Amino acid sequence: MQAISTPPPHLSPVLADWYRSGARDLPWRRPEFHVQFGAWGTLVSEFMLQQTPVNRVIPHLEAWLGRWPTPTAMSTATPAEVVMQWANLGYPRRALWLHRAAIEISERHGGDVPRDVDALLALSGIGDYTARAVAAFAFGDRHPVVDTNTRRVIARAVDGRSQPGPAARRDLVAMDALLPHADDESAVFNAAMMELGATVCTSRAPKCDACPLATQCVWLSSGRPDTGDGRRRQARYEGSDRQARGAVLKALRHSDAGEIPLDEVIHDWRDGAQRDRAIDSLIADGLAEASEQSLRLPH
DNA sequence: TAGACGTGGAT
């Protein structure tokens, strides 16, 4: 009689040792950080880290938490203030979502970041990754935290593929099967998988020589084949609507009065229709608003 | 589920 599923590889012990011996010293991994900001600090850091490199996040995180050290403090800010503070971090809708989440936390949870994953998932801008990252890293609970790094490590070490496929719910199940049973060990395992993917098992030019999983990695032992499951190509940015939106928002952030006459908003943009489209979509997204004959950040 | 959504550093 064959087992229903193959037993999971025991990656945890070697990975935990590797993580404890050489993980990067990042602000949100320091005990003082949790003492000072609690789960709110973790939540803000995870928002900023969505699709944005660690090195760009760090200075912004410190400035943000210095200004708004609690959800309730941030809930009193205006959208214009949070979009301004978000500066050039990218994906400015995250600033709006984070602001909204702060308000929701104040209203629904008495100003305390909830511990329950479903309650976290119900907050604006929080999805499968961020909800479980907060529950695991801020509260120490056992949940599969799946990001692009985790998925890549599993794709290679376990499945023998060069790149992960498109993100899917099944990734949560796969990660859960690898997770140690104890809460504290599972939190370290989650962090270690992410750290490995970010620093060793990178998308391009992985450093297999330095990998703690080298002897167990299915992909490496099979000769690092290109299994062809390439990612979707990212849409061209140059000349895109996204670029136009970015230019409009940058102009608003840099305008002294926080306001620009409508006919002067990136007036030298090559494609007038695209400029108008950008302005309209920013207004629709709540990232800008028209008042009189001018455009400004949302009040 | 595929596409939209910023920005800047690395290759």
Place this chain on the structure above:
DNA sequence: TATCCAAGTCT
């Protein structure tokens, strides 16, 4: 110079 890529979420 062009493309890739980064601790995702929403529609």
